[in-house]
Amino acid sequence: MRIGVVFSGGGARGIAHLGGLQALEELGIRPAMISGVSAGALIGALYAAGKSPMEILEMIKQQSHSSLAAAILFPGGLFSYKGLRNLLKSVIPSDDFADLKIPLTVTATELATGTSVRFSQGSLYDVLLGSAAIPGLFDPVKVGNCHLVDGGVLDNLPVACIRESCDKVLGIHVNKFNKGAEKLTRPQVIDRCFHLAIAPGVAANAMLCDLLVEPDTSGCTIFDTQKASQLFTAGYKAIMHEKEVLNSWRGS
Numbered sequence: 001m002r003i004g005v006v007f008s009g010g011g012a013r014g015i016a017h018l019g020g021l022q023a024l025e026e027l028g029i030r031p032a033m034i035s036g037v038s039a040g041a042l043i044g045a046l047y048a049a050g051k052s053p054m055e056i057l058e059m060i061k062q063q064s065h066s067s068l069a070a071a072i073l074f075p076g077g078l079f080s081y082k083g084l085r086n087l088l089k090s091v092i093p094s095d096d097f098a099d100l101k102i103p104l105t106v107t108a109t110e111l112a113t114g115t116s117v118r119f120s121q122g123s124l125y126d127v128l129l130g131s132a133a134i135p136g137l138f139d140p141v142k143v144g145n146c147h148l149v150d151g152g153v154l155d156n157l158p159v160a161c162i163r164e165s166c167d168k169v170l171g172i173h174v175n176k177f178n179k180g181a182e183k184l185t186r187p188q189v190i191d192r193c194f195h196l197a198i199a200p201g202v203a204a205n206a207m208l209c210d211l212l213v214e215p216d217t218s219g220c221t222i223f224d225t226q227k228a229s230q231l232f233t234a235g236y237k238a239i240m241h242e243k244e245v246l247n248s249w250r251g252s
Helices: 011-026 039-048 053-063 068-073 081-091 125-131 186-206 225-240 243-250
Strands: 003-007 033-037 104-110 115-119 141-143 146-149 168-172 211-213
Touching: 003 011, 003 039, 011 039, 011 053, 011 168, 011 225, 033 039, 039 053, 039 081, 039 104, 039 125, 053 081, 053 225, 081 125, 104 125, 125 141, 125 146, 168 225, 225 243
Parallel strands: 003 033, 003 168, 033 104, 168 211
Antiparallel strands: 104 115, 104 146, 141 146
16 A cells, blocks of 8 residues: 655644654554645655654754744744755755655746646755745745745645555645634734635645545644644644544555
8 A cells, every 4th residue: 555645835834744744653654655845845855864753843843933033034044045954954964855765746836937846856955945935035946947936836735746656645734724814913814815825726636635634723824833842733633533544544
């Protein structure tokens, strides 16, 4: 049984993917391949390189800043290119997809052509940086002839690229829509509008999954890394809620 796992983007909410991975490990399930976009691509790459969910969680806690302002103003921070590239180099020894322990496909948006592009071979670091480059906050990342920005702009649940290679596909989407718009801060309004815009594409791709899991990340924005433990727990609980289905996959 070849089980593929798809990690959506979602900024800090992507930490919920780690809880999901921890639950999968406890259920004895190891992905045969991973597809990820933006924060999901970063989490996927670290896991595919051999880091455990708990190791990645501690890494994020040590690197995180408590606000958007801090993330932008401090050039060595997790959300800057310099900080993120240094972090990747320190924990993923090889800048090559081929050296990952689990096959990984990363989705990004090519700005010039307005298309989704997939990467599963060649240099790794810059592709990850490009896939996570939130428009308006970070400059596009040049990879070959491509100018990459956040892959979630066009495909925030990249299932199709691994669907045919897997017997079962588990999608983990960390941007569950929760109704209500009272007393939202400006960053929350921007965040909500972005996810409303991409929701139809996510819904269409969700139909390609054998199982879609949406952790409860309500109350957390894309920059709430200080809520890492809460997000981790949300991802863990969401997967464990589906343990009967997942155990049936393992036994097939």
